[in-house]
Amino acid sequence: MPQDISKSNEIPVFDILPRHVGFIMDGNGRWAKQRGLPRSEGHKEGAKTFRKIGEYAADIGIKYVTFYAFSTENWKRPEAEVNAIMSLFGDYLNEVIERIGENEEKGIKLKFIGDRRGISPELLNLMNYTEKLTENKNKVTLNIAVNYGGRHELTSAVKNIAEKIKNGELSPENIDENLISDYLYTSGQPDPDLIIRPSGEYRLSNFLTWQSAYSELWFSDILWPDFTTEDFNEALRAFEKRNRRFGGI
Numbered sequence: 001m002p003q004d005i006s007k008s009n010e011i012p013v014f015d016i017l018p019r020h021v022g023f024i025m026d027g028n029g030r031w032a033k034q035r036g037l038p039r040s041e042g043h044k045e046g047a048k049t050f051r052k053i054g055e056y057a058a059d060i061g062i063k064y065v066t067f068y069a070f071s072t073e074n075w076k077r078p079e080a081e082v083n084a085i086m087s088l089f090g091d092y093l094n095e096v097i098e099r100i101g102e103n104e105e106k107g108i109k110l111k112f113i114g115d116r117r118g119i120s121p122e123l124l125n126l127m128n129y130t131e132k133l134t135e136n137k138n139k140v141t142l143n144i145a146v147n148y149g150g151r152h153e154l155t156s157a158v159k160n161i162a163e164k165i166k167n168g169e170l171s172p173e174n175i176d177e178n179l180i181s182d183y184l185y186t187s188g189q190p191d192p193d194l195i196i197r198p199s200g201e202y203r204l205s206n207f208l209t210w211q212s213a214y215s216e217l218w219f220s221d222i223l224w225p226d227f228t229t230e231d232f233n234e235a236l237r238a239f240e241k242r243n244r245r246f247g248g249i
């Protein structure tokens with residue numbers, strides 16, 4: 001029997017562990033509002049949750065995790081809020097660089113998914129540098145989705161495939177599901193087995209549109225800054241009991 005992990009600091013054991021878990025980090029704004037704080041404070045707290053959950057995922061042995069940090073639609077927000085989110089992102093990357101020694105043990109390989117156009121040159125430099133710095137780590141691949149949209153990702157893939165056909169490097173007969181997957185940011189990674197969305201919203205909001213075709217979904221009313229490793233365990237326990245049929249019987 002798996003032990004009751006909520007009362008101990010031990011790493012729980014799961015019968016079935018998803019290979020890839022996606023997190024839609026939502027509810028930062030409402031968390032701040034509930035406390036009469038500016039929305040940026042919610043994002044700051046949400047960033048702490050992100051660090052904690054990312055490290056915990058590595059500890060329990062999940063090989064791929066994806067955190068939805070900023071969508072292609074989030075540019076609609078006030079400039080000050082967008083800047084606050086980007087600045088927190090920069091803080092995290094600087095911290096990764098400063099504490100690279102600690103990551104030797106954690107083994108986190110960082111990867112950014114999303115359209116890099118539109119990201120400031122300073123941030124882009126940090127993204128490229130941290131990706132390079134962690135490229136040989138192999139305990140967990142931690143994707144951060146920034147300026148990411150599932151439809152945008154598919155549109156870019158279609159454009160790139162069309163370009164190859166035009167140049168004679170590909171022919172329409174070559175197009176199959178594997179080829180399309182290869183043209184996505186997550187190329188080479190397994191599709192998410194489990195997608196977790198807190199904050200009481202029951203939608204995917206353009207997250208991993210192609211890749212989520214057969215993902216198990218887990219929703220909760222908890223706001224992202226309040227999301228704990230116990231909540232994560234609860235989602236993983238629920239996942240253990242799911243019967244995945246993929247259209248079979």
Ligand code: IPE
Nearest residue numbers: 025026027028029030069074
């Ligand atoms: C964070 O939560 C997700 C991001 C887009 C950065 P929100 O900022 O959407 O929080 P709510 O949904 O307004 O509470």
Ligand code: IPE
Nearest residue numbers: 024025026068069070071205
């Ligand atoms: C989804 O949250 C995007 C991220 C978590 C980055 P949103 O707050 O943007 O989603 P909607 O607008 O409620 O669907």
Ligand code: MG
Nearest residue numbers: 026027028029
């Ligand atoms: Mg939201």
